Amino acid sequence: MKTRLRPPGFVTSAMIFAYAFLYGPIISLVFYSFNESKLVTVWGGFSVKWYSELFKNEGLLNAALQSLKIAGLSATLAVIVGTLASVALTRFGAFSGRNLMQGILTAPLVMPEVLLGLSMLLLFVSMEQVINWPQTRGWLTISIAHVTFSIAYVVVVVQSRLKSVDRSLEEAALDLGARPWKVFFVITLPLIAPALLAGWLLAFTLSLDDLVIASFTSGPGATTLPMLVFSSVRLGVNPQINALATILILLVFAGIVVAGRVIRANKD
Amino acid sequence: MLKPYHLAAGALLSVLVSHPLAAAEEKLLNVFNWSDYIASDTLDRFTAETGIKVNYDVYDSNEMVEAKLMAGKSGYDVVFPSAFPFFARQIQARIYQPLDKQKLTNYGNLEEGVINSLNATDEKILDFAVPYMIAGTGVGFNRGKVNALAPGAPTNSWDLIFDPKWSDPLKSCGISVLDDSGEVFAAALVWLGKNPRSEDPEDFKAASAAIQRIRPNLRYIHSSSYINDLANGDLCVAHGYGGDLVQARDRAGEAKNGVDISVYLPVEGAQVVIDVMGIPADAPHPDNAHIFIDFMMRADVVGPITDAVGYANAIRGTDAFVSEQRRNDPVIYPSPETRAKFFTVPPKPQAYIRQLTREWTRIKTDH
Numbered sequence: 001m002k003t004r005l006r007p008p009g010f011v012t013s014a015m016i017f018a019y020a021f022l023y024g025p026i027i028s029l030v031f032y033s034f035n036e037s038k039l040v041t042v043w044g045g046f047s048v049k050w051y052s053e054l055f056k057n058e059g060l061l062n063a064a065l066q067s068l069k070i071a072g073l074s075a076t077l078a079v080i081v082g083t084l085a086s087v088a089l090t091r092f093g094a095f096s097g098r099n100l101m102q103g104i105l106t107a108p109l110v111m112p113e114v115l116l117g118l119s120m121l122l123l124f125v126s127m128e129q130v131i132n133w134p135q136t137r138g139w140l141t142i143s144i145a146h147v148t149f150s151i152a153y154v155v156v157v158v159q160s161r162l163k164s165v166d167r168s169l170e171e172a173a174l175d176l177g178a179r180p181w182k183v184f185f186v187i188t189l190p191l192i193a194p195a196l197l198a199g200w201l202l203a204f205t206l207s208l209d210d211l212v213i214a215s216f217t218s219g220p221g222a223t224t225l226p227m228l229v230f231s232s233v234r235l236g237v238n239p240q241i242n243a244l245a246t247i248l249i250l251l252v253f254a255g256i257v258v259a260g261r262v263i264r265a266n267k268d
Numbered sequence: 269m270l271k272p273y274h275l276a277a278g279a280l281l282s283v284l285v286s287h288p289l290a291a292a293e294e295k296l297l298n299v300f301n302w303s304d305y306i307a308s309d310t311l312d313r314f315t316a317e318t319g320i321k322v323n324y325d326v327y328d329s330n331e332m333v334e335a336k337l338m339a340g341k342s343g344y345d346v347v348f349p350s351a352f353p354f355f356a357r358q359i360q361a362r363i364y365q366p367l368d369k370q371k372l373t374n375y376g377n378l379e380e381g382v383i384n385s386l387n388a389t390d391e392k393i394l395d396f397a398v399p400y401m402i403a404g405t406g407v408g409f410n411r412g413k414v415n416a417l418a419p420g421a422p423t424n425s426w427d428l429i430f431d432p433k434w435s436d437p438l439k440s441c442g443i444s445v446l447d448d449s450g451e452v453f454a455a456a457l458v459w460l461g462k463n464p465r466s467e468d469p470e471d472f473k474a475a476s477a478a479i480q481r482i483r484p485n486l487r488y489i490h491s492s493s494y495i496n497d498l499a500n501g502d503l504c505v506a507h508g509y510g511g512d513l514v515q516a517r518d519r520a521g522e523a524k525n526g527v528d529i530s531v532y533l534p535v536e537g538a539q540v541v542i543d544v545m546g547i548p549a550d551a552p553h554p555d556n557a558h559i560f561i562d563f564m565m566r567a568d569v570v571g572p573i574t575d576a577v578g579y580a581n582a583i584r585g586t587d588a589f590v591s592e593q594r595r596n597d598p599v600i601y602p603s604p605e606t607r608a609k610f611f612t613v614p615p616k617p618q619a620y621i622r623q624l625t626r627e628w629t630r631i632k633t634d635h
Contacts, residue, residue: 037523044523057326128341136552155571187608215332221323221345231303231328262553 011134024248030090033242051241057240060228064244067208067225070139074146075203079196081147082154082203090162094106101124106156107148108196117216124217135220144158145217150203157202161195194263201259297556300333300344302543305401306548307576320556330354337363337548344548345557348400351542353615355397356390364396365549371558372398376564381607386542391613397544398561399582401574404538404610405451405600408498408513409505411584413530417504426459426534428505430478432485439483439485441504447491449628451539452479454613455507458537465612467620476627480634489632495519502525510599514578524557531599539608542582574600607609 015196036043066157085105089098108116124141134141173183211226219226231243303326304617311322333349337358349355358364369375381401407428421434428434429443445452454464456475471610487503494506498516501536506513517529545564547557563569570581573588578600585594595601
């Protein structure tokens with residue numbers, strides 16, 4: 001007799017619960033973006049007025065653009081620096097200080113955000129006193145702070161990919177007379193490209209999401225979207241934010257689909 | 269030794285950075301305010317009149333402003349903290365510059381009552397600050413349910429929360445108070461007919477006893493949940509911030525869900541939060557900041573703001589710029605009698621705060 005390991009329907013119900021757990025809140029957020037009432041959780045009839053109001057709300061749109069700019073810049077910088085660091089850690093043998101470097105690079109993974117934000121703020125303030133820069137804090141200082149913690153995530157992703165890449169490919173290219181730089185750009189980089197993309201997306205998301213560090217390091221004229229959303233809680237979250245979130249979810253979803261395609265195409 | 273690349277790096281840095289200090293008063297102003305605290309056209313009007321461009325950022329808590337200003341070089345020219353205890357405490361840390369009253373031509377527009385109330389609590393504060401908006405702490409209640417469960421309840425008094433006669437029957441449909449020990453103790457003190465600023469141990473004990481008596485009637489102690497719950501009809505009586513209660517009332521009206529919320533500032537006296545405008549000591553554009561503060565003391569500017577945000581202002585003669593509906597609202601436009609009973613509470617000594625926090629934690633957890 002065959003014994004069933006699982007009760008019937010277990011997988012299906014587990015899946016339904018898991019998806020409901022993960023996506024229930026998002027669905028309700030999208031749902032209430034079509035709410036007529038100004039109070040997010042009181043249903044007042046169907047309406048798309050918050051979408052049209054959203055496009056008239058300069059502050060909210062500016063904050064969204066600001067966030068995208070900072071996220072794009074910091075993700076790109078973090079991928080460049082993080083990739084160089086990962087190559088150094090995986091390809092350059094046991095140079096002195098390697099363990100220290102590994103530890104320092106990944107420290108922000110476990111560091112509380114408040115600590116990181118405050119230390120960056122104090123750094124910028126004392127830098128201003130010593131080298132007279134940065135005179136104002138703003139999107140640039142937020143980006144720098146974001147690069148600092150994003151590098152850790154990029155290094156984790158890229159390093160593991162580098163370790164799994166077949167080194168004989170690089171050695172063969174070297175054997176055939178390619179210079180190390182050329183090997184890096186022509187052989188290594190294409191091989192780890194999916195990890196770079198994954199690292200970039202991770203860094204981008206983390207930057208877009210960050211509230212604490214941005215609050216500490218921002219200055220006049222640099223309000224990011226999370227800061228604006230959080231500060232509007234005092235008067236109740238406005239459905240315009242639901243509308244904006246719905247649009248962002250659509251964008252992110254599209255981005256993930258594209259990235260997934262690219263990564264899969266790369267594997268084949 | 270200075271190497272060429274040092275110079276190059278220096279040049280690069282100076283290109284990257286704008287120089288707000290170089291030109292002492294460029295036509296720019298950095299404002300840091302509470303979110304949703306001005307009318308939609310206020311800044312455009314200011315820029316149109318003065319040619320000064322405004323960078324406008326918002327915050328959600330007094331603590332955030334304090335953290336930014338204390339770290340130094342925040343870059344902001346005008347900030348809007350609450351007068352007590354925040355602004356008063358920050359003056360002692362020397363993070364504000366004294367206002368040049370010569371430059372504030374509209375200073376005479378300020379309402380005397382507000383000036384006196386600020387002066388009475390801290391005589392130094394007016395050297396540094398101009399009052400902006402006033403929010404009373406009051407009570408919001410579900411008219412239908414209160415009438416049904418406690419007919420004849422005095423819906424203009426702290427009795428609704430603190431008197432067991434009314435509070436007990438209302439327990440079943442839900443009462444909430446703010447998670448703010450200072451607010452709740454001050455409310456209990458005025459209900460008992462005592463001075464809400466009192467630090468007397470006997471008064472403290474009496475207030476604590478009054479709160480503990482009605483503790484079982486409280487569904488929760490929270491500073492924002494009541495907005496939604498009142499509007500949805502899930503809560504009967506809420507002790508809350510005036511602006512939030514008005515919002516709950518308006519949303520219930522919009523949703524047409526049969527919930528009728530009324531809001532009042534108790535006759536015994538309501539604690540008020542006065543938000544003030546101040547200029548940080550290291551503000552890059554102090555002259556523009558004075559121009560802005562002066563602009564914000566004009567009736568035709570502040571009136572529409574009161575209309576938009578639903579908070580009372582400190583400027584005389586704004587009636588013409590406030591809609592009928594707002595003017596008839598006793599919370600936004602309190603009567604002179606209510607205004608006369610407004611009180612503020614100055615910063616308390618550390619020992620008292622410690623005692624208060626300990627007692628509050630006990631009350632919150634013990635039920």
